Amino acid sequence: MPETYEIGLGNYDTETRKSAESDFVSFWGKQAESLHWFSKWNNVLDWDPPFAKWFVGGKINASYNALDVHQEKRASKPAILWEGENGESRTLTYRDLWVQVQKLANALKSLGVEKEDRVTIYLPMVPELPIAMLACSRIGATHTVVFSGFSASSIRDRIDDSKSKIVITADGGYRRGNIVKLKDVVDEAIKDFDFVKNVIVLERTKNQITINQKDKLWKDLMNNASENCEAEPLDSLHPLYILYTSGTTGKPKGVLHGTGGYLTHLHSTFKWAFDIKDSDVFFCTADIGWVTGHSYVVYAPLLHGATEVMYEGAPDFPDASRMWDVIQKYKVSIFYTTPTALRMFMKFGDDIPNSFDLSSIRLLGTVGEPINPEVWKWYYRVIGKEKCPIIDTWWQTETGGMMISPLPGLETIPLKPGSGTNPVPGVFISVVDEKGDDVPANTKGYLVIKKPWPGMLLTLWGDDEKYKNVYWSKYKNCYYPGDYAIKDEDGYFWLLGRADDVLKVAGHRIGTAELESCIVSHEDVAESAVCGIPDEVKGEVIISFVVLKENCSKPSTELKKELIAKIRNDIGAIATPKEIYFVSKLPKTRSGKIMRRLLKAIASNDKIGDVSTLEDGAAVTEVQNAFEELQKSMKK
Template identity: 40%
Template sequence: MASRYHETYEAWRRDPEAFWAEAAAEIDWVKPWDKVFDPSLGGYGRWFAGAQCNTCYNCLDRHVERGRPGQPAIIYDSPITGAQASYTFEETLERVNAMAAILVDHGVARGDRVIIYMPMIPEAVMAMLACARIGAVHSVVFGGFAARELATRIDDATPKAIIAASCGIEPGRVIAYKPLLDAAVEMAVHKPDACFVLQRTQAPAELTRPQDRDLGALMDEALALGRKIECVPVEATDPLYILYTSGTTGQPKGVVRDNGGHMVALKWTMENHYGVEPGEVFWAASDVGWVVGHSYIVYAPLLHGATTVVFEGKPVGTPDAGTFWRVIAEHNVVALFTAPTAFRAIKKEDPEGKLIGDHDLASFRTLFLAGERADPDTLAWAEDKLGVPVVDHWWQTETGWPIVGNPVGLGMLPVKHGSPTVPMPGYDVQVLDDAGHPLPAGTLGNVVVKLPLPPGCLPTLWNAPERFHASYLEDFPGYYKTADAGIMDEDGYLFVMARTDDIINVAGHRLSTGAMEEVLASHKDVAECAVVGISDSLKGQAPCGFVVLKAGVNRPHSEIEKELVALVREKIGPVAAFKLAITVERLPKTRSGKILRATMRQIADGAEYRMPATIDDPAILEEIESALKDRGLAV
């Protein structure tokens, strides 16, 4: 079908307030707004000022009341434990009511904070919704986070209560959460009133502190009594949650998300961007500890009346590189949203895509990729092997929903590999030089968004308005700084090339590491790669490429590395000064799959570095250091 994108984007541009007022009609409001947008509030203005609402009501109650009580709301699939379960909207509402009752019984009220420290289990979703139901502000901390990192979040959010599980389960290991939680509470200055622990059979916890409560036992009791808690009306501009993201100072930044604008934006995206209908099954293969989990495991699908999948597993190793196809086939998933890293891992293990043929993917329509730059080679592989549209899109923890994408629901635009396509309504995306001047098409520069940001984006940082202004609004007055570097082409397509920190200066030339990674990834033997700029006494910085080879590649590494150097020289030119490619077994990543390029650069430069809180496996850093020392670096 012909795309309606251009007319939709122009409708927003002509009258942003009318556009978002129309979108807001999809949400049930306790009280309508006084102003669609009030520019006098907050750092750059606030959406739906004066309105009252409740996010949990819009996710659950209204679907139960209007014909969806028996439709699955949550499908739980855990290849790690072998467990599966399905909860209808009515059953989910019963459990959320029970959890809300427990919180209320322990003094948690509107505006209080609750930290959630859980793995990928249905109760994590229910805990978030229970907080939203009573107007409490949740802050999900990725399960298994180090005690010191959890302690900093406890002190910043000052929670009334913590909801945790006794353990998380990774392939081949069980991670006990309770000792980490106890150590964090011990370190923290702020002490929560209660710690609710859901006991998992793989590693039950000892509940020895006076604040400890057995969440499962309390839930059983509340369910047996049929406890019901009415939804608490909150202001549209009240916070729904705080989600901490890494800060350059080492002190995490608490991204705030409001209630009203968040619902409006997410509900709009499900139909218009993702092309999903109410009643269909949508799967975001992420974790509730990340923004993708908040937006597209929990809130957006449930607001829309779709079914969401809670998956406790990995793209490979649980048990193999075909687990994604099994989940899609068994649960009739119509759209999958995951990180490019997941597909690179699948491609490395099953380069021919043979495991795809073992499953009936008749229901599957669209693959969405986001979270890290999607290299054209991985996109082309996914298109070829799956035979469905592969949609790269780009957004951030701070925005909560896509800044740039290819709107499936409005009709897809032509795909350009390497580009997440075009700005979504609400986002006036521009590319500026360092002095804030617009750059011509095809020129690398700073990607910014003209203020105001649309509904659903962060209005501030938790208890840190000055830091919010300094981090995002100060460098380019009138714009939000994404801290990404990119190019806008003559058709208005954005190419996000790297974080601005990853733009390297080689003998006065500003070069994109993302462009070099594209070239390396195009080599037939390369599964994934990362390029970082390392200190060079002559040129200032020099690029260094780390590559992981596909399974079954038996050629000498030195031979492949020479080919890679020649390939970059051919495709980008001598200006890149690319002379160093290093083969490694693995790349260091966060648990959400982002490659830790800054840490790799610090190791290569021999600089002191802080162990990233989100790192998946710290041992990989030692492997990187060893590989660099073999080349006379990292000394």
């Protein structure tokens, strides 16, 4: 039986779940009333599987709900406390944001941007990024944010697919003390795109750039723009943004999100999960180039009039104390980060975070991948000082917002390290077998969502057929997110990794997350990543790459024996890796996720593909060298 932690914020609201379960459509209609609508909807849900239309006929605007609604009571309240990697800082109030957004919205209009035109935003983590998103949403333009680590070819694909009229970028951005030359990348990406009418350039680093005929300087446009721009009443189904998911093969998929349903989902889940109060300082470490940044850095906090910290650079630059320094400096009360980042912080030991005053924190959260139980316990003990609930959230780019999470703002339930607990109210999730039948408790299976939810994607941009095939073809009228999971006897969900990452060894299915958590639970291990390689007898054999904590001094042969014994004891002999390799680092994206597809590609001798989001290329070289050693040893 997993350990449970009886800790919460004293909230007990059984009525919310009861009403959601009895009539989920009316339930979401009631939640939507918390937002400002220019005119109310005629129908809460029009469900024509697999297409859902939420709040049909309603008129709403995301920018208005994020800014205008706060001007009477919160105009002088800080909205964004921005910290640059180079030590710069800025504070923008809700009035500051409101004025800047209106000016940029007018600037976009002056360049011919109209309702439903697309605007690509390729900016570093500076306040001008949310300002650009909110300016687009104010006038009904559809924004498509591209992560500032992507290469010219990746940006080119996205701009071409969306046919963006405008690109907003900067001369550069800071990353680990270096300047990333964003404007140069954009110049290369759009050099023969006639449909791109203008490029708006923000001055951030003052590095030398080429000013082309299409280029307009941000400061010039803003100096000439009016401060007044009324928010456009938009249909609830109006396309708010396209966010491209980078697939391992083929071109990225353009996930299209609407407005009314998406905002309703975010407003509700942010309140339930974070128990947000007017006095809170919220800090989500996600880059806005990913969906967590869209949903829980830009839209959800601003919908609630929250104060949040926005940080520009790498989480461990100039050293491993940076995040704790930021939390201490701004008295952060809610901290939301990735398990990968936590494993990195664990590697450096407890002394660093213990040397900072983290007493302002009252709630912790994780996002991006399943959290290993041992990492959860470290987070709870060292960062939360055994007094803070941890919300372990599961959701995707496609779902728009949280789908599984503890909800301290709604209810207090026992927490189990490594489990996301229950679906949010109004969301119906099951674990099923290949035929789509619910499996018994504690049985591995496939995660499915059985009913529509407000934050769900409208479709894939320009490709309804692909939307049907990718998400709705495996199980009739059920959304299949591609995840492997277990539901325990208490109804708690445990995510075991992507279904296509499930290892099949001698007919047995082993989730990568389950095996990695077992390895990380060893006292000397900081991080682990596993993958499978083809084997004539077993179908697949497992190899594991392991990063040790800095203070570990045990010989590798002894550690390998201990890890193998632990795996055999905790999971079973079938999960024993063919080989364990100790490396100093794993290949990760700049947002902190382990790039497991690189491990699989290296292990399969396939092409590595686009690595423009990779944080440190030396990690790939180290893993490649380790795998080459493995191949040599297997031939002997």
